Amino acid sequence: MTHTYLRKVNYYETDKMGLAHHANYIKWMEESRVAFLEQIGLPYDQFEEMGFVSPVVGLSVDYKTGCTFADTVAIQVWIERYTGVRLEVGYRMTNSRTGKLVATATSQHCFLQDGKVVSLKKLGTPAHEILERAVQPEE
Amino acid sequence: MTHTYLRKVNYYETDKMGLAHHANYIKWMEESRVAFLEQIGLPYDQFEEMGFVSPVVGLSVDYKTGCTFADTVAIQVWIERYTGVRLEVGYRMTNSRTGKLVATATSQHCFLQDGKVVSLKKLGTPAHEILERAVQPEE
Amino acid sequence: MTHTYLRKVNYYETDKMGLAHHANYIKWMEESRVAFLEQIGLPYDQFEEMGFVSPVVGLSVDYKTGCTFADTVAIQVWIERYTGVRLEVGYRMTNSRTGKLVATATSQHCFLQDGKVVSLKKLGTPAHEILERAVQPEE
Amino acid sequence: MTHTYLRKVNYYETDKMGLAHHANYIKWMEESRVAFLEQIGLPYDQFEEMGFVSPVVGLSVDYKTGCTFADTVAIQVWIERYTGVRLEVGYRMTNSRTGKLVATATSQHCFLQDGKVVSLKKLGTPAHEILERAVQPEE
Secondary structure: OEEEEEEEOOHHHEOOOOOEOOOHHHHHHHHHHHHHHHHOOOOHHHHHHOOEEOOEEEEEEEEOOOOOOOOEEEEEEEEEEEOOOOEEEEEEEEEOOOOOEEEEEEEEEOOEEOOEEOOHHHHOOHHHHHHHHHEOOOO | OEEEEEEEOOHHHEOOOOOEOOOHHHHHHHHHHHHHHHHOOOOHHHHHHOOEEOOEEEEEEEEOOOOOOOOEEEEEEEEEEEOOOOEEEEEEEEEOOOOOEEEEEEEEEOOEEOOEEOOHHHHOOHHHHHHHHHEOOOO | OEEEEEEEOOHHHEOOOOOEOOOHHHHHHHHHHHHHHHHOOOOHHHHHHOOEEOOEEEEEEEEOOOOOOOOEEEEEEEEEEEOOOOEEEEEEEEEOOOOOEEEEEEEEEOOEEOOEEOOHHHHOOHHHHHHHHHEOOOO | OEEEEEEEOOHHHEOOOOOEOOOHHHHHHHHHHHHHHHHOOOOHHHHHHOOEEOOEEEEEEEEOOOOOOOOEEEEEEEEEEEOOOOEEEEEEEEEOOOOOEEEEEEEEEOOEEOOEEOOHHHHOOHHHHHHHHHEOOOO
16 A cells, blocks of 8 residues: 655755755655554554554665755655564655655654553554555565 | 853754744754753753643744854843743844844743643742742843 | 644654644744745745745744644634735634644744845835735724 | 764654654754764865755664653764765764663765766865765774
C-alpha cells in the first residue's frame, strides 16, 4: 500500500539559498508517515493511547533537487519492511509543479511499551495485523 | 537584574529574504529566559522538578532591523513585573556586529502546579523569593 | 472578508508539556495569512515576483488554552487595518475538537520594494485595491 | 582534525515523549559543521561571500539514546572524506550528563558556483587546501 501526502512548502521553511532547508524534510517525513498510518487504520494518536510509542531509530535522505515557497511536494510513503519489532518506512518526494524528484528517504522505527522495546507480533496486538497487511508487496 | 545572552544566528534560521525568520525570535526569547532563570538561581529544569510549569500566556515583539547568518544577537533579558501569580519578562535584542537594535519584546507567564494556576507567593516556595529579588529596579 | 485555515497539529510541534509549543503559533499565523492572501487574489509568491516583500514589523499573541498532536486548529484570519503603508492582520484560533479558543493574535506588516519602505497606495499597484477591498468591514 | 561542539538542548526542541525531537539533530549537525568550518579557517559565511554554496546532498542518522531539555550534547565533528567535488562529514553526539552515545551521523555535500556543481580542486581555490588539510587522518 502506498499513500500520497501533499505538502505545500511554507515561507518559514526556506533559507537564504531561497530553497526549503533540508532539515524540514525530516518533518515532512513524519507528517506523511502519520497520514499513512491514519489511512491504514492505525492513527498514531490512538497507537499512543494504547500505550505504545514508536521512536525513530534511524533515517537517511538523498536530496535530489530543491523546492521552494509555494511549491507543493507530493510525498509517496509506504512500508518498506516490517518484522513485528522493526518498521522501515520509505518516502519518495516529487515537486508537483516541476515534476522533478525532490528526495528519496527511509526511516527506521522500533516500538516501546512502558519504555521497553517490544514486539508487536508477540504481543498479538491488532496493530501488528494492520501493519503486516499494509506492507508494500514486492513488485 | 539583567542578563545578556549571546546567540549566533544559524543558517537554518534564515529565510528566502536572506534574514533570520521572525518566528525564531520567539525561540531566542525562550533560550535567553532560561539562561536568565539559571543565572538568578532558578534553573527551569529544577523548577519543573519541583512540580511547576510556567507556560507563556502572551507575548509581543517589535521587529526593528533584520539579522542574518553568522551575526551574533545580544539579548538583554530582565523581569519587567512579577506578582507571585504573573511574570512578565522583557527582552532587548541588539546585533553585535552592527550595533543596531534588532527587536524589543515581552512575554507573560503564569505558574501551574498539577495543571492548576497557582500563586508562588501564597505557596511560600523559595522560587517566589528568587523571582522577587530578581525584579529589575525601576530607574 | 474572513478566511478559515485548518491546521493539524504535528507531533514535532509538541513539547515536553505535551502541548504544541507556543513558537509554532507564529508559523501557523504565517500559513493562514498566506492562505488568506491567496484567497483574496494576491498570492504571496506572486506579490514577491512583482518585486515586493512584506516583512513582519510586529506581532502579539494571547494564548488561551493548549492544543496537542492530532488536534485541528481552525484559524480565522482577516485584515484588521490597512493604510497602503501598513497592514494589520487579525487571527482567532479555535480547537476544532474541543471548541475552545486556543489563541487570538495580530501581526503588523510593512511593504518593501528594493529594500525601501513603500506605499502600495502611492504606487497605484493592483495589490493596493485587492487589500483595500479585503478589509474586514466594521461590525 | 576533530572539533567538539557543545549544544544545550532547548525546551522548544522537546516533544511529547519528553525528549529532543529527532528532526533537531539535523540542525545540530549544521551548527557543529559550521563551527568546525570556522575552526579550520573556512567560515561558511565567508565561503558564501566567495561565491560558493555547499548544499546537503545526503544524510543519515543513527539514533541511540534520547536526550532532553537542559542536557548538553557534545558533538564531535570531522571530515570523513573529501574529493574536491564531494565532502562527507561525520558526527558523534554524546550526552555530557550521562556519558551515553546519543547518535552517530554523516552528511554529504557538493559545491555550487553560480548554481553549477564545481570542483574546488580544479578551481584551485584556497578553500580546497583548507579542506584537504582538515581531513581526519585514518587511524
